[in-house]
Amino acid sequence: MRASTIKYHAPAVFDDLLETFVRMSRIGRTSVTTRFEAYRTIDSVLMCTAEQTLVLVELAERRPTPIPDEFAAIVPAFKGSGCA
16 A cells, blocks of 8 residues: 545444445556545435555565556446546
């Protein structure tokens, strides 16, 4: 993991039903950035947002390695109407 941030926008309470959206917002040469949003279902209030950047690493050499073209090509097919 290269970076991780989270922002809390509203408090959740026990038994709140949440709807979570996840999408890859960026695919770089050796990393992917994923964005998360969670909304309270009953009133659509944005509860929190988060962003995480992961780097693909060649374990034997412990060095960044390029994201496979096959992975980068297939991700756009899963794009939905979630995160902004």
